[in-house]
Amino acid sequence: MNVTERTAFVQGAVLYDEMNAIVDDRTLEILAHRRKTAKIRRRGWLVRRVLLAADLAGLVAAFAIAQFLFGLRESAVDLVGPQAELLLFALTLPGWIVVAKVYGLYDRDEERTDHSTVDDFVGVFHLITIGTWLFFASAWVTGVAQPSVPKLLAFWLLAVALVSLARASGRALARRSLTYVQNTVIVGAGDVGQLVAKKILQHPEYGLNIVGFLDSAPRERRADLEHLTILGPIERLPATVRLFDVERVIFAFSSDSHDQGLDLMRSLKDLDVQIDIVPRFFDMVGPSVGIHTIEGLPLVGLPPLQLSRSSRFLKRAMDLGLSVVGLVLLAPLFVLIALAIKFDSRGPVFFRQTRMGAGDKTFRMWKFRTMAADADEHKAEIAHLNKHATNGGDGRMFKVPDDPRTTAVGRFLRRYSLDELPQLFNVLRGQMSLVGPRPLILDEDEQVHDWARQRLALKPGLTGHWQVLGRSEIPFEEMVRLDYLYVTSWSLFGDLKLVFKTLPAVLRTREAY
Numbered sequence: 001m002n003v004t005e006r007t008a009f010v011q012g013a014v015l016y017d018e019m020n021a022i023v024d025d026r027t028l029e030i031l032a033h034r035r036k037t038a039k040i041r042r043r044g045w046l047v048r049r050v051l052l053a054a055d056l057a058g059l060v061a062a063f064a065i066a067q068f069l070f071g072l073r074e075s076a077v078d079l080v081g082p083q084a085e086l087l088l089f090a091l092t093l094p095g096w097i098v099v100a101k102v103y104g105l106y107d108r109d110e111e112r113t114d115h116s117t118v119d120d121f122v123g124v125f126h127l128i129t130i131g132t133w134l135f136f137a138s139a140w141v142t143g144v145a146q147p148s149v150p151k152l153l154a155f156w157l158l159a160v161a162l163v164s165l166a167r168a169s170g171r172a173l174a175r176r177s178l179t180y181v182q183n184t185v186i187v188g189a190g191d192v193g194q195l196v197a198k199k200i201l202q203h204p205e206y207g208l209n210i211v212g213f214l215d216s217a218p219r220e221r222r223a224d225l226e227h228l229t230i231l232g233p234i235e236r237l238p239a240t241v242r243l244f245d246v247e248r249v250i251f252a253f254s255s256d257s258h259d260q261g262l263d264l265m266r267s268l269k270d271l272d273v274q275i276d277i278v279p280r281f282f283d284m285v286g287p288s289v290g291i292h293t294i295e296g297l298p299l300v301g302l303p304p305l306q307l308s309r310s311s312r313f314l315k316r317a318m319d320l321g322l323s324v325v326g327l328v329l330l331a332p333l334f335v336l337i338a339l340a341i342k343f344d345s346r347g348p349v350f351f352r353q354t355r356m357g358a359g360d361k362t363f364r365m366w367k368f369r370t371m372a373a374d375a376d377e378h379k380a381e382i383a384h385l386n387k388h389a390t391n392g393g394d395g396r397m398f399k400v401p402d403d404p405r406t407t408a409v410g411r412f413l414r415r416y417s418l419d420e421l422p423q424l425f426n427v428l429r430g431q432m433s434l435v436g437p438r439p440l441i442l443d444e445d446e447q448v449h450d451w452a453r454q455r456l457a458l459k460p461g462l463t464g465h466w467q468v469l470g471r472s473e474i475p476f477e478e479m480v481r482l483d484y485l486y487v488t489s490w491s492l493f494g495d496l497k498l499v500f501k502t503l504p505a506v507l508r509t510r511e512a513y
Contacts, residue, residue: 027244028341029192042247043207044110046179047171052097054170058163059096063089066155070148085147088139096131103127109171110275117168117247117499123494124163132156148207153194170320175207182247182274184208187264189218192278197225202470204503211244237264241271257492261352269482283481286489307490314492315458319434322499324425330421337368337418338410344409347373350422356445356461363431366422370410371403417506423462435495436461448480455483458490463502 069086100106103123108115108445136152144507174180184200186193200208200226210227214237221228231240240246248266251261279285279300307315338349351369354362406414413419426432433437439460440448448455465482466471466474474482486494 007155021458026209029184030181030183030245042110042177043180043182044107046174047109048106050170050174051109053098054092054166055097055100055105055163058166059093059159061166062158064157065158069330070151071156083491085139089135092131092135092138096127100127100133112147113200114203117171117503118166118497120167121164122499124167125160128159128163132159135408147164175205180207180208182207183244184248184250185211185214185231185237185240185244185262186250186252187237188216188252189213189221191216191219192252192282193250194219194222194225196250196278197228197253198222201225202473208248211240211246214240224304229366233454234260235262238271241268241273246273248274248276250276250278253423278281283485286485289489300464303489311490311492315433315490316430318492318495319427319430321432323424326421327428328422333418334421337413337421341369341407341410345372345407346497353441355439355441355460356456357431357439358456360453360456360500362442363426363433367423368413368419368422370407370413370419371405372407417467420462425495427448427462431459433461434463435498436464437486438464438466438479444476447476452484453479455480457487465498465500468498468501468505483494 112163131150214233214234216233341349351367352364357363438453
């Protein structure tokens with residue numbers, strides 16, 4: 001070993017010891033787990049195999065159930081007999097996997113932090129639809145088998161449902177493994193970088209372990225992030241990635257120069273790391289933005305802020321259809337909850353409160369009562385317990401953990417958001433929507449000014465980004481920004497995704513207070 005190599009080795013060893021002393025136990029646990037194996041296996045390796053197994057299991061189960069329901073038919077030729085359909089289906093299974101790979105159904109979990117089975121649904125639907133009719137066509141053309149149309153329709157419906165269910169179950173299992181967790185470094189310890197860290201910490205389901213920040217001139221850390229480490233200047237990024245097997249680097253407006261940041265990003269291309277960049281004007285950039293180019297220069301396009309008549313019609317049609325179905329199916333649950341409330345404490349079953357609706361029009365929102373009948377009379381007595389007002393926070397939203405005014409039944413209802421179900425009546429009457437901005441009380445609405453009032457361009461919702469992403473944990477200012485993004489980037493498919501993400505979000509989070 002020459003002098004230069006020895007110097008580099010010593011510097012690397014010193015840096016390793018130095019950084020080992022400041023990273024948290026979670027990072028060290030992940031590194032120890034990975035170094036026990038001869039080959040490092042990451043999230044992509046795990047998820048691709050889990051999803052492939054889920055797809056095969058869902059397809060095979062759908063085929064078996066369809067065969068059981070409709071029975072095996074005789075083959076058009078006597079070569080294989082009644083097992084012709086089974087043989088043909090088995091031979092096509094590799095083709096299903098190839099098409100799924102073409103649709104990108106195995107690659108997005110490694111890239112996107114919040115990717116879920118709901119995001120895959122359109123791709124899965126297309127895959128099953130195309131695969132089913134290709135199977136039918138190949139069977140008919142070759143004459144090897146003659147599956148009936150009812151059997152094919154049954155397989156198609158079952159496959160869409162079972163593959164989606166298997167994928168959701170597979171992802172749930174994968175997230176329990178340390179292999180799923182991605183060591184993450186945030187470049188930039190200013191307001192934006194710390195905001196990113198806070199959001200990551202609020203969502204352990206993303207599977208991101210924050211090793212620390214890199215910044216040459218970091219700002220003072222906010223109180224809820226003091227346990228996170230400042231690893232040093234951004235020049236240490238390549239060394240940090242190698243030492244701690246970092247899989248994801250998030251660039252969040254560090255104080256270093258633009259050229260220096262670009263050089264670092266380019267250097268990471270050889271280190272097998274996912275790079276995420278917080279965009280400028282991120283408060284305006286929603287999921288529906290498009291990217292187009294002018295002579296190779298990428299431009300982010302923001303859609304117009306006005307919904308067309310057809311969009312509003314589709315949204316209202318979905319509200320009417322799903323609210324009617326929901327009220328009919330949930331009627332027995334409504335009765336049980338009403339009886340539990342009456343037996344638990346004195347007072348009415350329902351709680352009605354004036355809220356601000358679309359177009360600055362107020363309405364009376366319905367909920368199941370979760371507090372004592374005289375709760376409003378004691379609000380001033382517990383104002384000091386407001387979660388959002390502690391440590392110099394934003395007290396415009398009033399949320400009290402373990403509110404003493406809450407009844408025993410009320411705590412259970414709030415834990416699973418069952419107290420919100422009577423708002424289906426508000427949806428039916430056209431005062432609310434299934435998905436929309438958070439319905440604010442009048443005192444809170446008075447704190448919304450200027451551009452933020454655009455949130456009232458759509459009806460408030462029974463659920464929305466605030467429900468899916470954190471419920472009571474989200475402070476007032478962040479809630480307003482989420483509502484603004486929702487209104488300015490609305491899509492019907494986005495609403496459907498939020499509806500399907502609401503139940504797992506409710507089961508995942510703590511009590512809503």
